[in-house]
Amino acid sequence: MSSVDRLIARTLGIAEDRVTDTLEYQSIREWDSLGHVSLMVALEGAYGVVVDDERLLALRSVAAIRAFAGGHTPKTAPAPEAAERTTVHRGLEGISFDHTSITRIDGAAGTLEYRGYSIHDLAEHASFEEVGYLLIHGELPDAAALETFEKELRAARALPGPVLDLARSLAHARPMEALRTCVSALGAFGPQRERGTDETYEQAREAGIALIAQIPMIVAAHHAFRSGREPLVPAEETSHADAFLTALLGERPTPAAVRFLNKGLIVHADHSANASAFTARVAIGCRAGMTAALTAAVAAFGGSVHGGAAERVVGLIDQVGSPERAGTHVAELRRRGEPVMGFGHRVYRTEDPRVRHLRATVVELSEERGDTRGLDILDAVSAAMQPYHRHGVAPNVDLYAGLAYRLLGLPDDLAVSLFVVGRTAGWVAQALEQQSNNVLIRPLLDYMGPQGREFPTAAR
Incomplete structure (x- = not known):
């Protein structure tokens, strides 16, 4: 060798x-x-x-x-069999399967834009409602349009009684399992289409806006039930972030907590053709409808190498234990060939542009609660990972998000569901764009198994 x-x-x-x-x-x-x-x-x-x-x-x-x-x-000429094979792009990496006008990512420059607006401007100056409208309708709303959109969201918050009962019956289940099941159940309580008819674009958009409002309430209701209390109904006039946190915590949140969640929902709202958005497009491309598309997206997002990674990042704080152990911990993980959670991204070759906004809110929450231990540990781990930053293994969006949820007094296993609450707006926008110019997504597989085998009938 x-x-x-x-x-x-x-x-x-x-x-x-x-x-x-x-x-x-x-x-x-x-x-x-x-x-x-x-x-x-x-x-x-x-x-x-x-x-x-x-x-x-x-x-x-x-x-x-x-x-x-x-x-x-290397061999100068491939074997005949290899020469005849189709070029395969495993995981569809590097393949553009359609056009989009929703989200632009420049991985080399660390750029993220929604409909042409920088994530930095949106995170610092916009409300989640404004960003949700932007993603779905293509433009920022004026005052009248924003008021109408806010009313649509508020009107859709209430969950059907049977869905609440279902969430109660799933109090033993993990949050993402309960969320996936309850989102699917919502499909049975929305407007019913006539047999043989597909959901129109307007019906899909209406269903999507309702899901943006209802998914946070499912997360909050399930958490209330498993915590031994009844869900708290937020005041009607509260903002999307405030209403969700009120229902989730069972009490009115601090202004810093609302600012964090508003910013967190914005930076999580969309990220182009990630696995869950692609899944939503495949489902609605089959004319399955908006609720089915988002159920599929939630299922994909719960996987451990997609949104599920957010929950695993929080454990990094406990594994390291103190800032002084960060370098030793990173070295040990690399010696064992294990990843350092919260670092690296399939798209970005530099720091994930969403990180600065989440870290800034974690700083504010840490100072508000007088507890900077977790922040100090994550910053020390980031410093220990510095040699890898040049090759694109820099902090990603998951690194500081989980710590923020922990600072709010929420359990670690809610991290993925909270990510979904923001991402729902992007899934709806992606599904609507797919439906507006639909084509059935049907890629190919390059077969490499045996061919022409004879079934052993004589042996029978």
């Missing part, structure tokens, strides 16, 4: 016999985004080279790394 093969095995924490030409980035759990950056850092140290962004994108397989390091000479 060559030295570069040993370097790959050691850095990824895998057996040397697994290092083969067919091994690629994201083909195994150990070769995730952070594992890939660790490989690039190891190559830089071992060979005295600088792995720039172009090289980082090119060195995505053992074969490419071997060729780069000069350890082996």
Whole structure:
């Protein structure tokens, strides 16, 4: 085995016999985004080279790394079978499947815009209601339009009695399981379509606005039931963020808490074609309807490598224990080939632009509560991860969000559901855009199994 093969095995924490030409980035759990950056850092140290962004994108397989390091000479011509195979983009990475006018992301520059407006301007100056309107209607609302939209949201907050009963019966369930089930149940209590008819665009938009209002109330009601209390109905005139926090906490929140949640909902509202938004598009592209599309999105978002990562990040604070242990903890995780939760993103090559806003609110909440321990630990971990920042493994949106929820006195397992409350507006916008110019999303799989096998009828 060559030295570069040993370097790959050691850095990824895998057996040397697994290092083969067919091994690629994201083909195994150990070769995730952070594992890939660790490989690039190891190559830089071992060979005295600088792995720039172009090289980082090119060195995505053992074969490419071997060729780069000069350890082996790749074959000059592929085998006939390989030459006939379709080029496969695993995970659809790098593939644009449609056009959009909702969200623009520039991963290299760390840019995030909704309908052309910078996330920084929106997070600092807009209300969630304004951003929700912007995502759904395409423009910021004037005073009259905003008032109408706010009234629509307030009017839709009340949950059907059977859905509340269902949430009560699921008090034992994890928040995302209860949310997924209750969102699906909402479909049975909205306007019913005639047999054989599809949901119109206007019906889908109406259902989507109702879901933006109702999903927070499901999260709050389920949390109330599992906490042994009845859900608190917020005052009608309260804002979206205030109403949700009131129902969730069972008491009026502080102004700092409302500011945090308003900002958190905005930065979480949309992120282009992530897995859950794609899932919503696939479902509504099948004419399944808005509620079905968002049920599917919630199900996808709950996965541990999508929104589910938010809950795991909070545990980082407990694992590290103190700011002084941050460097040792990061080094130990990398030695074992494990990721550092809250760092790295499939899109951004620099710091996630949403991070600064969540950290700023965590600073405010920490100071308000006189407890900066969690903030100090996360900042120390970020400092320990600094060598990886240059390769795009910088803090992501999950890093500080969970700590903010903990500072509000909420349990860690609510982190993913709270993310959903903000993301619902984006899912609705994505689903509406799909429906407005629909095409059934139906990709292909490149078959590589056996062919033409004979069924053993004689043996029967």
